[in-house]
Amino acid sequence: MTYAIPFNRPCLAGNEYKYIAEVIANGHASGDGPFTKRCHELLERELGSCGVLLTTSCTHALEMAAILLDCGPGDEVILPSFTFVSTANAFVLRGARIVFSDVRPDTLNMDEARLEALVTPHTKAIVPVHYAGVACEMDAICAIAQRHGVAVVEDNAHALFARYKGKHTGTFGCLATQSFHETKNVTCGEGGALVVNRPELLERALVVREKGTNRSQFFRGQVDKYSWVDVGSSYLPSDLLAAFLFAQLEGRHQIQKKRQRIWEYYRDHLQGWATARGVHLPCVPPECEQAFHMFYLVLPSLEYRQGLIAHLKTQGILSVFHYVPLHTSDMGLRWAARRSECPVTEDVSSRLLRLPFYNDLTEAEQARVVAEVTAFRR
């Protein structure tokens, strides 16, 4: 079925086709070409990180993080149940067990007040997810991690260019991961990045990303041949994707401005209705500068949510829900370190609905969405 107003639509920022043509002219379409380097430099400068490495997805960046932390059997990793499967899968692939944390009812971020009770001597890492582009309470999370000598890996898939107390998300943990999947603010269809915030992790990250070889040392002239030196995989994207991504990154200010307008339109036009109907809208604490990644509604009941999705569908508007709580999934039950209590996650995930949100969404399209949301009666 095609929708008059889809949930997401790929949007151009300007120079994508021009830069892709340049890749062909350059004669370097595989990984780590000129556009990959330009993306790395731009992101490192913008975020203030010592190393950013493009990857084929955020999923792969998370897998790299699990390898770099030497996660394995006997280790536990704490992450929210309310997240995408990749946040957990990356660590399960190494044999680690998952400890599922619940989320706060306001921001839907990892509940830092309940976090310390989940830490054990086996805890290897804490993985906060900055849900909907709004930062977790990083002061509290980092303090707990530090007290227990545990690594922090930020899943920053939603929150590129967001800030917590003035500092970019993705720069608090020793490692962080980005997504450039087509639903994200800045995209190349499928893509991601590993943000390396500790210089001592950078050299090994390069090896893991290049199939476990020291190929990048070879290209820097530091060794006379390259060989297999560590575990790894093929985590680097083609320079064709990097070219597309670089055009989007160059357009980041324009993209963020458009998304801010879209987010504020939804808020301004739905706030009164939401208050009257007991609907929860996204909450942005004062210490957070959000990334304007998504706009969601937490509706009064599952029946209301399902009815509204069906109603919008009849009007040619696609709205979606997520996440099915990981701790109740087959794999979550199999890989949980112990029984998980996540009542807020279970409650919210049955009532949350995401509205159409893409860079070129027009005010007229939004007006239609708002009109249908507010007209719906169950």
Ligand SMILES: Cc1ncc(COP(=O)(O)O)c(C=O)c1O
């Ligand atoms: C929180 C979170 N982490 C990781 C991912 C995986 O991202 P990717 O599709 O780039 O692998 C997603 C996907 O949207 C996500 O929502």
